Amino acid sequence: MAAITATTAKPKNRPRYWRGIVAVVAGLYFLGPLVVSVIFTVDVPNQGFTLSAYTGILGAAGFLSSLRLTLELAVATIVVVLLLLVPAMIAVRLSAPRLRTLIEIVCSLPLVVPAVALTAGIVSVLRWGPTTLARTPLYETILQIQNPSFPVVLVLAYVLMALPLAYRTLDAGLRALDLVTLVEAARNCGASPARAVLRVVLPNLRGALLNTAFLTLALVLGEYTVASILGFTPFAVWIVGIGGSQAQMSVAVSVLSLVLTWVLLLILAAAGRGPSFRTSSRKLKVKETS
Amino acid sequence: MTATATEASAVRDAGGATVEFRGLRRVFGTTTALDGLDLTIRPGELVALLGPSGCGKTTALRIVAGFEQPDAGQVLVDGEDVTGVPAHRRNAGMVFQSYSLFPHLSAADNVAFGLRMRGVGTAARRKRATELLELVGLPEHGDRFPHQLSGGQQQRIALARALALEPKVLLLDEPLSALDAKVRVTLRDEIRRLQLELGITTLFVTHDQEEALSTADRVAVMHGGRLEQCAPPAELYDTPATAFVAEFVGTMNRIPGRTGNDGTVEVLGRRLPSRGEARPDTGVDALVRPEALDVTPGGDARVVTASFHGAVTRLTLALADGTTLKADVPSHRAPELPAGAAVTVGLPDRPVLVDDRTA
The missing domain is CATH 3.40.50.300 (P-loop containing nucleotide triphosphate hydrolases)
Structure with missing residues (x-):
């Protein structure tokens, strides 16, 4: 984002003081509460400057395990969402364009189901499951997906919740490509259909794949409702539990989760920026010379 | 290169x-x-x-x-x-x-x-x-x-x-x-x-x-x-x-004529060998390129407009029977054929392509 803004915002002969005003207002709006929160957490009355609120969190039982669980859930969700959607969306565009609307509707359905309703549904299935399936091999399955060390059921719920976001971002990425022509060009160059997708389509979808991963990660990091109702403790649930006991700590908890989310997203963005994208520069627009 | x-x-x-x-x-x-x-x-x-x-x-x-x-x-x-x-x-x-x-x-x-x-x-x-x-x-x-x-x-x-x-x-x-x-x-x-x-x-x-x-x-x-x-x-x-080819490639005039019984067509007062599929003794259109038409001053056709295209000038002509034709003449001859001039339209001595009459 930063790169795009930098190149499109060319200096013009217009007064630019309003930009400064916007920056100050936005800065105050976004950073003000943050700064105040940080000050509140480190400046305790009668004690002066102390980091005890933060060390308290880091030292509390369950910090690492809940964080690890969240990250594992995030990775699993991202992988499942991408494996589910990318092949389906490419295939639909290449060979069955009429099914596009169907996929769009299916992927948008989770938007109309509130998280609480989704969870209520999951809860009733999980209750009904063991008794009904008691004598089938599926009994083990239904227990296994609720394994607290890695609750697959949460991944399933998160995948559903991430579908609308993932569909939109992937759709935007695919829209920007002339997929049919690119695949035909690749096949004309001797690439089998599978290689055409791997070597030409996926590299050009990199931005969209990254954005999808980005949004899914953010969603999983901040998800509280489903996990807490189902009784699992990923990071968001743990952090709420730990924060309730002490004023300073509760604010420190939100500051910390904000910073953590931010860091993870930065890492993801950095990981996604490949060599071929670094060499290309949109500033060079060559004039017609032929 | x-x-x-x-x-x-x-x-x-x-x-x-x-x-x-x-x-x-x-x-x-x-x-x-x-x-x-x-x-x-x-x-x-x-x-x-x-x-x-x-x-x-x-x-x-x-x-x-x-x-x-x-x-x-x-x-x-x-x-x-x-x-x-x-x-x-x-x-x-x-x-x-x-x-x-x-x-x-x-x-x-x-x-x-x-x-x-x-x-x-x-x-x-x-x-x-x-x-x-x-x-x-x-x-x-x-x-x-x-x-x-x-x-x-x-x-x-x-x-x-x-x-x-x-x-x-x-x-x-x-x-x-x-x-x-x-x-x-x-x-x-x-x-x-x-x-x-x-x-x-x-x-x-x-x-x-x-x-x-x-x-x-x-x-x-x-x-x-x-x-x-x-x-x-x-x-x-x-x-x-x-x-179809005649009219898709380049510009083509349709001039009303009538086929004879011997593979000829009578058009613009001349009898020429015909090409193409047309029943004998029926009204047909003869297809002629604008540059093939020979335009000379004096006659019962009239120049409606003349537009300069560089080397040639394109004339729009109206025949006595109301048919509109396009003819290309070398631009140096255009001054003799201003808009409104009375002209005669002639055909070259070549077989002409005929087609069923449209409209």
């Missing part, structure tokens, strides 16, 4: 295949794109498929590339039926109408993409890409990305990419239609020069008759999924086989 003989010969060895369409049929839902197309393209020949949109020319090309399957009929390359061969195993290089370079690869990598698919080593790939970039006149642009290239440059790179695998057939699907007029003419001439140099059999789909007539060895005019006529440009223009 500094193609040396060695670069050209590298591709020439593979060029020069015969391409044959045999009774190709393709139906999309309710529209018949190809309705029994038969056409043979000789080795090293550039044939332009020309026709209005929806005439099936692009479908025919895509069948050669393997992107469409015919419902019936065959495509033969060098006598071998390739109809069942998947697209990526056909030896046909294609340049697409829309910009089709892979956006994530540099120009050189785009050109070398096919070689990479074939497992050619990096050094050999690089060498070949450099050769081809020189061939299309863009040796300095190898490390540019598609979005840094102009439309004309992108199509040149696409041409280099299509030639990289030394295809037997080169397929051009309206490659110039997205470019602006000036670039279009330059690139069209370069494509032709390159094609002659490489001696590669080429199919060039276009809806622009000027493009077809100026570049092709033979122009195949298609209409409603069928071949109307395939002939060298001059023959196509001078002696069109059908009324």
Whole structure:
């Protein structure tokens, strides 16, 4: 984002003081509460400057395990969402364009189901499951997906919740490509259909794949409702539990989760920026010379 | 464009295949794109498929590339039926109408993409890409990305990419239609020069008759999924086989006449041998080019307007019976034939093409 803004915002002969005003207002709006929160957490009355609120969190039982669980859930969700959607969306565009609307509707359905309703549904299935399936091999399955060390059921719920976001971002990425022509060009160059997708389509979808991963990660990091109702403790649930006991700590908890989310997203963005994208520069627009 | 003989010969060895369409049929839902197309393209020949949109020319090309399957009929390359061969195993290089370079690869990598698919080593790939970039006149642009290239440059790179695998057939699907007029003419001439140099059999789909007539060895005019006529440009223009060809290529006048019983037609007060299908002794239209009409001062026809076109001036004439004609006269004669002048319209001593009267 930063790169795009930098190149499109060319200096013009217009007064630019309003930009400064916007920056100050936005800065105050976004950073003000943050700064105040940080000050509140480190400046305790009668004690002066102390980091005890933060060390308290880091030292509390369950910090690492809940964080690890969240990250594992995030990775699993991202992988499942991408494996589910990318092949389906490419295939639909290449060979069955009429099914596009169907996929769009299916992927948008989770938007109309509130998280609480989704969870209520999951809860009733999980209750009904063991008794009904008691004598089938599926009994083990239904227990296994609720394994607290890695609750697959949460991944399933998160995948559903991430579908609308993932569909939109992937759709935007695919829209920007002339997929049919690119695949035909690749096949004309001797690439089998599978290689055409791997070597030409996926590299050009990199931005969209990254954005999808980005949004899914953010969603999983901040998800509280489903996990807490189902009784699992990923990071968001743990952090709420730990924060309730002490004023300073509760604010420190939100500051910390904000910073953590931010860091993870930065890492993801950095990981996604490949060599071929670094060499290309949109500033060079060559004039017609032929 | 500094193609040396060695670069050209590298591709020439593979060029020069015969391409044959045999009774190709393709139906999309309710529209018949190809309705029994038969056409043979000789080795090293550039044939332009020309026709209005929806005439099936692009479908025919895509069948050669393997992107469409015919419902019936065959495509033969060098006598071998390739109809069942998947697209990526056909030896046909294609340049697409829309910009089709892979956006994530540099120009050189785009050109070398096919070689990479074939497992050619990096050094050999690089060498070949450099050769081809020189061939299309863009040796300095190898490390540019598609979005840094102009439309004309992108199509040149696409041409280099299509030639990289030394295809037997080169397929051009309206490659110039997205470019602006000036670039279009330059690139069209370069494509032709390159094609002659490489001696590669080429199919060039276009809806622009000027493009077809100026570049092709033979122009195949298609209409409603069928071949109307395939002939060298001059023959196509001078002696069109059908009324459709006559009116699609260039400008054509329809002059009312009447056929005789002996294969002649009476038109503008003269009796001339007739061509084309028309029943004897019926009212027909004679099809005559504007430049074939002989306009002389004095008579019962009238000049309605005269518009200057450089070397020629186009006159719009009204005959005594109300028929409107277009005639091109050399501009130096235009002053004798101002708007409003009374003139006589004459025909050359040649057989005329006749067609059933319209309207």
